[in-house]
Amino acid sequence: MKKFNILDLCIEIETKTSFHCEVYDGIHGDHTILIKPNQLKPVIDVILESFEYCHLSAITVQQRNDQPDEIEVFYNFWSGSGFSLMLKLPVESAKLPSIISTIPGADFYEREAAEMFGIEFTGRNETPPLLLPDDWDQGPPFIAKKEKNG
């Protein structure tokens, strides 16, 4: 399998979409490109066109303690080696376009991200819970609850 090259992918994305690619080098073991939510679907289309074989390994989401108003979302791909797309969303209105029309295997990952982090995925009919009970009413478990003043 042909080895992945981050620069080739950045050039491909910039040529086909005219988006500027910013590389995030914080993750040991994977190359990461920082994009904006509205760029997600076009960039994924470019990725799927660019590789003979490429799969979505996971959607990783996290909220950092030092940036509590923000959620970080990683779309982790693998094509000979690993690479990720990184997006930052406001925690109060975390919205992303669903990608299940192009990558149907993302269904479970989106459902998990929705129930665990409260992300709303637009463009899909419904986002039923994946792991939590149907009657779960305590909010997304991974989002830090704001302390009440007074």
Next chain:
Amino acid sequence: MDKISIPIGPQHPLLKEPLSMMVDIAGEKVLGGSLRLGYVHRGIERLAQQRTYVQNVHLIERICGICSHVHTTAYCYAVEALLGIEIPPRAQYIRALMCELERIHSHLLWLGILAKHIGLETIFMHTWHDREMALDIMEEISGGRVSHAANQIGGVRFDLDEEHIDMIRGILKKLHSQVDGLVDIIETEPAAMARTKGVAPISPDMIKAYGVVGPVARASGVDIDLRRDAPLPPYDQLEVKVVTHPGGDAWARTFVRAEETRVSLNLCEKILEDLPEGDVSLRTPRRVPEGEVIIRAEAPRGELFYYLRSDGSDKPARLKVRTPTLATLSLLPVQLAEINVADIPVVLAGVDLCIACADR
């Protein structure tokens, strides 16, 4: 013909673990289905944030009762990458030996379940008997049949002496001849072929779209195996033969796993032959420097994904685990469409589901 929806699970004789399925049928044809997970969700990713890195080794091992060792292997390599250390070569080889023994027992367990579902009780008895040999080795060297507690951050918890190595070689030799016989049966037995050939085929395009990995992907001709393509040590020193088959049906998935069992047996022998001398563990600090890492390992069911972020404390700031079954499960409703009702067990058993892994 009217559509009827049949609930299967979460507790059902067909399933070894809790999973809820709603299968739509019309007469003998299955029209499709939907899944509900979460019946064994333990919140392990969240729990990991509340425990120290050392305590988490024991927590992570309990994600799965079959591939427990590969989980701790991926986790320990992730922590060691953030610590910036490389464990001693002997420890790397012992980790890999346990990974391969785990693959052997996982594949034989699965083969037995499939055989039982298609009415081949004799193969079921043989495979589960043979699987015990792999479990015996793991119990003898680690003390545990299922949870081996072999890994620790910085290496492994035990060493192998000459007596162990002789014992392992003796059992592997017996196991090899047993597995050869099983592969012959799978390749020639008309009853096994009649129940699996052409059943629930998956095309390479479907594999790619659903991100399906491991033996299921390889049985559809997709040539990926992380032991060769993105090797953790010591697989970069070992030659891993990747078994693929273009068939894509239940028979191809059976064939690939049976052949992979033979490949793993050969790898075990090679690991013992090349086993380096030296220590098996390093002392490591309890606090892990700030950083993020992604580790991928080839579990018995395929790509196992770990993301770990440290904020510099003695507890992970975030641990994300994506198990191979989760990817395979998303394809299951599609696989169920257009098959016969009698083939539902073949499809369910054929993809080798591990619900505990998927639920975490």
